[in-house]
Amino acid sequence: MAERKRLVAGNWKMNGGRADGLALARGVAERARGSHGCDLLVCPPFTLLATAGKALAGSGVALGGQDCHAAISGAFTGCISAEMLKDAGCSHAIVGHSERRHTCGETDADIRAKTLAAWRAGLTAIVCVGETRAEREGGRAISVVEAQTAGSLPDGATSQNLIVAYEPVWAIGTGLTPTMGDIAEMHAAIRARIRADTRMLYGGSVNPKNAAEILALEDVDGALVGGASLKADDFWAIAEACG
Numbered sequence: 001m002a003e004r005k006r007l008v009a010g011n012w013k014m015n016g017g018r019a020d021g022l023a024l025a026r027g028v029a030e031r032a033r034g035s036h037g038c039d040l041l042v043c044p045p046f047t048l049l050a051t052a053g054k055a056l057a058g059s060g061v062a063l064g065g066q067d068c069h070a071a072i073s074g075a076f077t078g079c080i081s082a083e084m085l086k087d088a089g090c091s092h093a094i095v096g097h098s099e100r101r102h103t104c105g106e107t108d109a110d111i112r113a114k115t116l117a118a119w120r121a122g123l124t125a126i127v128c129v130g131e132t133r134a135e136r137e138g139g140r141a142i143s144v145v146e147a148q149t150a151g152s153l154p155d156g157a158t159s160q161n162l163i164v165a166y167e168p169v170w171a172i173g174t175g176l177t178p179t180m181g182d183i184a185e186m187h188a189a190i191r192a193r194i195r196a197d198t199r200m201l202y203g204g205s206v207n208p209k210n211a212a213e214i215l216a217l218e219d220v221d222g223a224l225v226g227g228a229s230l231k232a233d234d235f236w237a238i239a240e241a242c243g
C-alpha cells in the first residue's frame, strides 16, 4: 500500500482577532515542537496569516489559506489569489469547502479552476467534497460525492499537490458524524477515483473523543478540523490520536 503520512489540519474559519490568533498559533507551535507522528497544518483567516505564520515559524506546522481565487491578480474585490497565499507563507489552500459551495455558490468547475490555480502557485490543494443531509437520506451520498470528485479534480494530481477532504455537510459544526462504516464506504469510493498515494482527510465534527476511532479507519489519512481546532489542547489531542 502507498505510504501516506497522516495530516491533521485546522480550519479556523472566520474566527479570531490578532490576540486570539497569536495565542492559538503559539499554543499549537509549542505543542508541535514535541514529538508527534503526523503532519500539522493550520488555516487561519487571511488577516491572521502573517501573525500565525510568524508564531509557527520553526515549529514544523504548515500554514494554509481557506480559499483562493482562480486568477493570478486583477479586479476581484475581496478575493485572494493562490500566488498571494504563497507569498504570505502558505503551502496549502483549502478549496471547495461546503461553506463556500453553499453560501458562495461555488460549482465543481469553479473548484477545479481554483485547484489548478493552487497548483500554478505551487500550493497543495485540499479539495473538499461532501453530501447534504437530504442527499444522504435520499440514498445519493455516494453518487453525489463521486460526481463532485470527478468534477472538481483536474488531471495532473500528484501525491504532493492534492489532498481530498470528505466532509459531509450535515456533519460540519453539528456534533453529528456518519457511522464509521459510512465514512469507510465513502473513502473507499473516493479512493477508487484518485491515486493510491493521495491523502484523504475526514472532516465534520472531529473532536478529541471521536478522533482515534475515525483516524483508525482504512483510507482515512487524517482530519480536517473546524471547531476543535480553535483550542490548542483539543487540536493537539486530535493530532495525538494519529498515534
Ligand code: PGA
Residues within 6 Å of the ligand: 011, 167, 171, 172, 173, 174, 203, 204, 205, 206, 224, 225, 226, 227, 228
Ligand atoms: P467542524 O468543521 O470540525 O467544526 O465540524 C469542519 C470543517 O468545516 O472543516
